[in-house]
Amino acid sequence: MNKQKSFNPPKGGMAPGGRPMSKKGTLKRILKMLISFYPVLVPVTACCILFSAAASAMPSIFTQKIIEVIEKCYQSGDWAAAKEEILPKIILLIVMYSFSIIAITTQTQLMAYITQGFLSKMRCSMFNGMQTLPIRYFDTNKHGDIMSHYTNDIDTLRQLISQALPSLLQSSVIVLCVLSIMIYYSIPMTLLLLCGVSLMLVVSKKVGGGSAKYFIRQQKSLGKAEGYIQEIMNGQKVVKVFCHEDECKADFDEINNALYEDSRRAHAYANILGPVIMNIGNILYVLIAMIGGVYLISGLPNFSLSGMAFGISILVPFLNMTKQFTGNVNQFSQQINAIVMGLAGADRILSLMDEESEADEGYVTLVNAEIDSNGNIAETNERTGKWAWKHPHGDGTTTYTPLAGDVRMVEVDFAYEEGKDVLHDISVYAEPGQKIAFVGATGAGKTTITNLINRFYDIADGKIRYDGININKIKKSDLRRSLGIVLQETNLFTGTVMENIRYGRLDASEEECIEAARLAGADDFIRRLPNGYNTELSNNGANLSQGQRQLIAIARAAVADPPVMILDEATSSIDTRTEAIVQKGMDKLMEGRTVFVIAHRLSTVMNSDVIMVLDHGRIIERGNHNDLIAQKGTYYQLYTGAFELE
Ligand SMILES: Nc1ncnc2c1ncn2[C@@H]1O[C@H](COP(=O)(O)OP(=O)(O)O)[C@@H](O)[C@H]1O
Ligand SMILES: [Mg+2]
Structure with missing residues (x-):
């Protein structure tokens, strides 16, 4: 039974035993x-x-x-x-x-x-x-x-x-x-x-x-001043848009005065x-x-x-x-x-x-595999393009399960903070190659579901199985390696566009990176950048548009060639016309993979095998597009425009 507690407060300033340090x-x-x-x-x-x-x-x-x-x-x-x-x-x-x-x-x-x-x-x-x-x-x-x-x-x-x-x-x-x-x-x-x-x-x-x-107070005040400066630097655009320069100055004066006094x-x-x-x-x-x-x-x-x-x-x-x-x-x-x-x-x-490291008691690992015509799996050190879960058992035997991308969540409950449940009784069955979509209002819990699949957080109750294996048994790095994730917030690193795409798989060749960019629909605009794939990005890709950043993030996930992809509002900042162009590449990208898509635009998810409609952490409707339209429920209202997502 997986009865792990999801809530584990940080212990800043405490010795390992939880006491203040002397x-x-x-x-x-x-x-x-x-x-x-x-x-x-x-x-x-x-x-x-x-x-x-x-x-x-x-x-x-x-x-x-x-x-x-x-x-x-x-x-x-x-x-x-x-x-x-x-x-x-x-x-x-x-x-x-x-x-x-x-x-x-x-x-x-x-x-x-x-x-x-x-x-x-x-x-x-x-x-x-x-x-x-x-x-x-x-x-x-x-x-x-x-x-x-x-x-x-x-x-x-x-x-x-x-x-x-x-x-x-x-x-x-x-x-x-x-x-x-x-x-x-x-x-x-x-x-x-x-x-x-x-x-x-x-x-x-x-x-x-x-x-x-x-002197100790001075240290704390200094940390506070540093934190404030960093926050304002990151939010410079918002500060300017709302003309908050004077308020910022006043806030900073206050922090700075405290620092001065101490x-x-x-x-x-x-x-x-x-x-x-x-x-x-x-x-x-x-x-x-x-x-x-x-x-x-x-x-x-x-x-x-x-x-x-x-x-x-x-x-x-x-x-x-x-x-x-x-x-x-x-x-x-x-x-x-x-x-x-x-x-x-x-x-x-x-x-x-x-600080306690992220616990990882996983022992099931992902290995390169050779699969013969009879379906026998053998572990190999070469990169075969085929993967298998290596599962050592208590009796000394080891079994291999081919990596297929079958994800099942059974009656999952989850809370970020104890007592405040965010997800209730979530059950999702994704067979290999299926496209599963989540739709629902902001805050409904869509991102949270994907956070549980990649184990950013551990579930309070229920089970998640990946190719039949409880994900708690899988080594976290291997679990995440098998998932291609495009997060809701795009983060690019200092370096060239090529290096940013290669982040998805460090041994990818230039051709493979360009192919991934082509699938993601990013190749076109990248070639028009001043130095093409060698254009330097800095400051989270501040010299690109938000949509372009998302396309690079999709290419980065695609280059890893994972059996399971999670796309969290991956195309939310891309205009409908570009999306229509990108869609063909995206469809190809999703081919043969299990894909979890979260999207505001229903056009993006219409062709999904299953669409889950989420409301306040519960799945209130499930089925394909036609089923849901026939049900004439929330999805129908969303589709016909009788009900807005936000
Ligand atoms: N890191 C977090 N800590 C605490 N609560 C969170 C955190 N992230 C999200 N939440 C809460 O969980 C709920 C679901 O959030 P989320 O899954 O991000 O929604 P969605 O992706 O559907 O917009 C929201 O009420 C949000 O406030
Ligand atoms: Mg979200």
């Missing part, structure tokens, strides 16, 4: 991915950062040693020892800094390589993931917003990886090294400094704490933070110098890991370290915003990547 979880996942992509380079870079950071904390130790030596020599008057003790230390210092320079250079180069490579891989995963998403995702998410994952969010992720995280690591290492050295020299002075730094952190939280929230607040808070912390740091420096001086003169005992007495050789490097400590705490707090923003961006990117 910042820690996001960071962990990003780091995991980073390491899995660059298992050697990431640790090497981290080591370079650790080394250069640790090296930058070392001068204090040298200063202490050198002052100590000078102090000793001054007291003893023996300066010969000074040269002997100081020189090796200076050489060591130079060697260490040479390595540090090498480490920093390596780190910056690797960082650029890793960051850009990682972002490129992320974009790729996002794009590939996006292609596997069900149509429903694109129904329910703004396209401009999806787009901003590739632009804004990727940019915040770049800042996170290339600046914020390395900087955070560097500052943390320096702070830890400096702190250890301080404790080694003097615990009371270290405690004094820590009191000052705590005050600094409290103030920075008060001043800068608000900015993170505005950005201003975010940056205003963030900009105060640096100077405030720096100045507290300066005050702290003076305080430490003063209290340190008094401590030195007072001759009070020192408590330290080194057991040294508190002297000038400790006070001088201590002041140095105070500057370094507060400077790095400042650096640390400056990066918090970039981290919050980067994680918010990463979260959005991951939520796109976590």
Whole structure:
């Protein structure tokens, strides 16, 4: 039984389990991915950062040693020892800094390589993931917003990886090294400094704490502005026709103002933070110098890991370290915003990547077949022009069914949104080679029926069988490959007319594409284009008329030479005279195929084997033209003009 639920709400911003993702979880996942992509380079870079950071904390130790030596020599008057003790230390210092320079250079180069490579891989995963998403995702998410994952969010992720995280690591290492050295020299002075730094952190939280929230809001506002610009660009003609330029401007001003407000607040808070912390740091420096001086003169005992007495050789490097400590705490707090923003961006990117792909549990595949005179089917790798469904069974056997184009829908119900049924009890039997037409008012559910046959959406109840096989068992890509579809909205891609037709079957020769265009009735006008088949199309074929676009779309479907064709209002924008000319080609195109046609013009569907009249998602009449005329129902009224479709 096919009791699949058709309603499956999108889970934007949720972790796979459906919970909102935590910042820690996001960071962990990003780091995991980073390491899995660059298992050697990431640790090497981290080591370079650790080394250069640790090296930058070392001068204090040298200063202490050198002052100590000078102090000793001054007291003893023996300066010969000074040269002997100081020189090796200076050489060591130079060697260490040479390595540090090498480490920093390596780190910056690797960082650029890793960051850009990682972002490129992320974009790729996002794009590939996006292609596997069900149509429903694109129904329910703004396209401009999806787009901003590739632009804004990727940019915040770049800042996170290339600046914020390395900087955070560097500052943390320096702070830890400096702190250890301080404790080694003097615990009371270290405690004094820590009191000052705590005050600094409290103030920075008060001043800068608000900015993170505005940075996240700024990201959202940016996505909204991008979405709006994209929408207006696409709808430029409608905007102009209805003279809505002023309204658009007002709407944009509002969105832009919100963006301005959020950005201003975010940056205003963030900009105060640096100077405030720096100045507290300066005050702290003076305080430490003063209290340190008094401590030195007072001759009070020192408590330290080194057991040294508190002297000038400790006070001088201590002041140095105070500057370094507060400077790095400042650096640390400056990066918090970039981290919050980067994680918010990463979260959005991951939520796109976590979106559930279109489920495809199909295992029946379409294979090239050789059929002998006895009707035996054998699978082959050559393109024979004959196809068969390969159906592996649970008992290990495999059966082959020739691809014929027999489509049966049995008592199908469907809803896009739970509780709002769009189709009720739809049963359609299409035998191979038959032409089935759907007519009915706009919104009656005609397009929806075709959306179910190609499994853009899954049915709630009922069954659809294709050559006797439940379509849920057929691999989606193979199912769609066997269907030639001309969608109601025509979409052409950037490229030549020839390339657009070849989209239907990538290995089609030029002759086959031209033949398809001829069948679709497109050959004539294409030859009259400036460069014929090599005319470049861009922007969804904006340089063609709507009817011409439809003809190319028909040719594109025809070149695939599928056993089943679905034509959804495929000729709606073609004038009656051209249609009459195209009709002969179309009839030839439909020959020997199962065809589902949806058309407003009854002349297009009159010769169908069966015509289904749809009303509010139900089939209210069925039969051929003559049957329906004899019934004197809705179709009769439509035909005689007593009732208009729209
Ligand atoms: N993606 C969608 N999400 C929700 N409802 C939809 C969607 N597409 C169509 N509908 C609704 O389904 C009904 C049938 O639409 P459709 O099959 O496109 O009609 P037709 O092709 O006959 O004009 C309409 O009421 C429409 O509002
Ligand atoms: Mg439609």
